[in-house]
Amino acid sequence: MPLITFSNPEYKDKTVYAVAGSFTETVLKIAQENKIPINFSCGDGECGTCAVRVKYIGDKSPMGYHLEEKEKLVLREIGKISKKQMEDMIVNDLPSEWRLACQFIPRDEDIVIEYEAL
Numbered sequence: 001m002p003l004i005t006f007s008n009p010e011y012k013d014k015t016v017y018a019v020a021g022s023f024t025e026t027v028l029k030i031a032q033e034n035k036i037p038i039n040f041s042c043g044d045g046e047c048g049t050c051a052v053r054v055k056y057i058g059d060k061s062p063m064g065y066h067l068e069e070k071e072k073l074v075l076r077e078i079g080k081i082s083k084k085q086m087e088d089m090i091v092n093d094l095p096s097e098w099r100l101a102c103q104f105i106p107r108d109e110d111i112v113i114e115y116e117a118l
């Protein structure tokens with residue numbers, strides 16, 4: 001069961017369990033269910049306001065995450081990921097440091113999500 005720690009300098013860190021095996025809940029939904037004030041607007045991968053930095057912790061090695069074209073485009077447009085970084089992630093099957101909380105569905109790794117608050 002993955003542990004997700006939400007971190008923001010203005011708030012105390014909060015760690016929650018993601019539901020094991022569901023693979024349907026986004027980080028934004030998990031945050032909202034736990035009253036964590038992640039900044040967001042569209043909720044549909046269009047605006048980029050929910051961009052979060054992801055750190056992988058624990059002893060499970062992170063797997064590459066498939067980013068949909070829409071998420072790649074938005075992360076590039078808001079300057080979070082360069083074209084070179086995107087190519088490196090694809091070639092080396094590495095996870096992205098930046099994700100859109102409304103699109104990111106965690107797997108089994110324990111992660112820290114650094115977010116901007118509402």
Ligand code: FES
Nearest residue numbers: 043047048050102
């Ligand atoms: S809320 Fe708009 S991209 Fe996530």
